[in-house]
Every structure is written in C-alpha cells, then in structure tokens.
Amino acid sequence: MWVARVDEGWLFGDLSPRTAEILKGVPMLLESEDPRVRACLLPETLHDAGHEADWRAHAVPELERLFASRSTLVGRDLAAMRPMKGGGKMLLLITNQHASAWLAALNASRLALYCLNGLVAAHMEMDSEEPATPQQQQAIDSIHLMAEMQSVLLGDAPMESCGPMADLDV
Amino acid sequence: MVRVKTAVETETQTRSETQLARPWNVIVHDDPVTLMTYVTKVLMQVFGYAESKARTLMMEVHKTGRSIVWTGGREQAEIYAQKLQAHHLLTTLEIVDA
Numbered sequence: 001m002w003v004a005r006v007d008e009g010w011l012f013g014d015l016s017p018r019t020a021e022i023l024k025g026v027p028m029l030l031e032s033e034d035p036r037v038r039a040c041l042l043p044e045t046l047h048d049a050g051h052e053a054d055w056r057a058h059a060v061p062e063l064e065r066l067f068a069s070r071s072t073l074v075g076r077d078l079a080a081m082r083p084m085k086g087g088g089k090m091l092l093l094i095t096n097q098h099a100s101a102w103l104a105a106l107n108a109s110r111l112a113l114y115c116l117n118g119l120v121a122a123h124m125e126m127d128s129e130e131p132a133t134p135q136q137q138q139a140i141d142s143i144h145l146m147a148e149m150q151s152v153l154l155g156d157a158p159m160e161s162c163g164p165m166a167d168l169d170v
Numbered sequence: 171m172v173r174v175k176t177a178v179e180t181e182t183q184t185r186s187e188t189q190l191a192r193p194w195n196v197i198v199h200d201d202p203v204t205l206m207t208y209v210t211k212v213l214m215q216v217f218g219y220a221e222s223k224a225r226t227l228m229m230e231v232h233k234t235g236r237s238i239v240w241t242g243g244r245e246q247a248e249i250y251a252q253k254l255q256a257h258h259l260l261t262t263l264e265i266v267d268a
Contacts, residue, residue: 045251046263059252066256103208107258110203121202147205154207 001145003152004168005159009095010152013084013170020090022142024078026105027071029112040115041067041108067108073101084170091170094153103153106146113139192265194247196240199260200231212257213239216250241266 001019004011015023029037042060046052081092094102114124117139122130124143132140151157162168198209206228213224217240230237240250247263254261 041258042255043260043262045255045261051263055248059248059255063252063255103211104257107204107208111201111258114203124202143203150205150208154205154211156207 001148003159005161006093006165006168007161007163008165009093009097009099011165011168011170012092012094012149013089015081015090015092017088017090019145020081020092022145023081023092026109026146027075027078029109030067030071030074030105032112034112034116036115037112040111070101070105073098074105077102093165094149099153103150106150106153110143110146110150113143119143193241194244195238195264195266196247196250196254197236197262197264198227198231198239198254199262200235201260204259206232208257209259212254212259216253216257 001015002013004013030041032038042063044052045055045059077092077094077098081090083089084091113119117136119132119136119139120130122128123132123136123140128140152159198213209228209231210221210224213219213227214221217224219227227237227239239254240247244263251261251263
C-alpha cells in the first residue's frame with residue numbers, strides 16, 4: 001500500500017483485494033448491532049442507574065445517528081474505490097471533506113474488531129508474543145492496517161500535495 | 171389544586187439540585203487500541219486545548235489509566251462526554267466528591 005497527498009484528499013494505492021474487503025467492512029462495524037460492539041462504542045457512562053438511563057435515553061440516540069451518518073460518508077468513498085490501471089490492486093481516495101469521519105470510523109472499527117475477537121492488550125503490542133488464533137491474527141492485522149491509515153490522516157508524517165488526482169497516472 | 175410534596179419528593183429534589191450544583195468530572199480512560207496522537211487531536215478539537223496540554227492529559231491517560239480532562243457544570247460535562255464518545259474515546263462522568 002502506498003499513500004499520496006493530492007488536492008482532493010489522501011490517495012491510498014496498491015490496496016490488495018483483502019485490504020479492500022477489510023475497508024469495506026468499516027461502515028458495517030460502525031453500525032453493528034452486536035452487543036459486544038455496542039458496549040464498546042456506547043459504553044456505560046455514569047455510575048448512577050438513573051443518570052445512566054437518562055444518558056441512554058438522550059445522548060445515545062444522537063450518537064447512533066452520528067455513527068450512521070459517518071458510515072454513509074465513509075461508504076461514499078468506498079463506493080468510489082476502483083481498480084488501478086493494469087492490475088487487480090485497488091485505489092481509494094479519502095476526500096478532504098470526509099477525513100474526520102474516516103478518522104473516527106477507523107477508530108471505531110479498530111475498537112470493534114478488538115472487542116469482537118476477544119483480544120487483550122498484549123495482542124496490540126508491537127512484536128507481541130501473545131498467542132492468537134488465525135482469526136484473531138487477521139483482526140490484529142486489520143487493526144494495525146487501520147492504525148497506519150489513521151496515522152496518515154492525522155498527519156503524523158506531513159505530506160506535500162502532488163496536485164490534482166487527475167495528474168497521476170493511476 | 172395545591173399538591174403538597176411528600177418528604178421523599180422533597181429529599182429527591184434537594185439531592186437532585188445538589189448534584190446539579192456540584193461540579194462533574196469528565197474522565198477519559200485508557201484503551202489498548204486508540205492511537206495516542208488521535209487522543210491528543212480529539213482533546214484539542216473538543217476542548218480547544220493547546221497541543222501541550224492535550225498531550226499532557228493524553229500521557230496521564232496512557233500512564234495511569236485515566237485522566238480528568240474537564241470539570242464543571244453537569245450540562246456542559248454531558249455535552250463534552252458526548253463529543254468525546256462521538257470520537258470513540260472511552261469517557262465517563264462522575265460527580266466531584268464533596
């Protein structure tokens with residue numbers, strides 16, 4: 001996978017079919033009804049049962065609407081993902097307008113994968129020696145892939161724009 | 171018709187008003203997944219903190235497992251908690267001990 005900064009946003013190229021599939025799962029994770037994901041993305045917020053009930057009644061529905069809206073924005077960029085010239089690898093443009101939505105959606109997806117796959121903190125460490133099943137290892141790889149993309153969007157390594165996307169022969 | 175409050179209602183109302191008057195802490199908790207730079211960015215964005223302050227709070231979360239990132243009235247505390255949860259930071263609210 002490579003990344004280029006273009007005027008329209010961030011261009012992720014050479015995405016393998018497997019990576020493309022992982023990214024297509026982001027909107028679904030964001031809106032998952034699985035109780036483990038919901039507990040992770042909409043955690044208990046107040047100790048007092050009455051206060052928590054108020055929170056669930058008022059704050060949580062707004063958060064759910066926000067997640068759904070974010071899922072739609074991310075889904076638009078994913079729907080525009082296309083094969084690169086001369087090969088089976090894919091190209092994804094994360095537009096400037098959707099970068100914040102992507103940042104949060106990737107975080108949500110990473111948390112969701114962590115919760116869904118019974119991972120522990122030791123799994124998240126670099127060069128972790130914590131035993132993992134093949135399914136857990138796939139989840140760990142996905143979590144790291146999404147972290148790399150978050151890091152790019154956060155500007156951890158500032159990139160100069162290459163100009164308009166149309167100028168690139170991809 | 172004038173309705174006379176029962177002792178329980180009065181006590182509940184008083185307790186509720188006391189809780190409203192007391193400050194609330196907005197607490198961010200550590201999780202093993204969220205990137206440190208992301209936490210810093212969200213704290214800057216939600217509270218308007220300078221990068222140095224946001225980074226200090228983030229490091230407190232990372233090292234101690236939690237950090238009180240804001241203290242104040244309940245209504246504003248709830249707004250902040252909702253914004254932090256909107257970015258998927260593990261956030262809770264608690265009344266400041268008297």
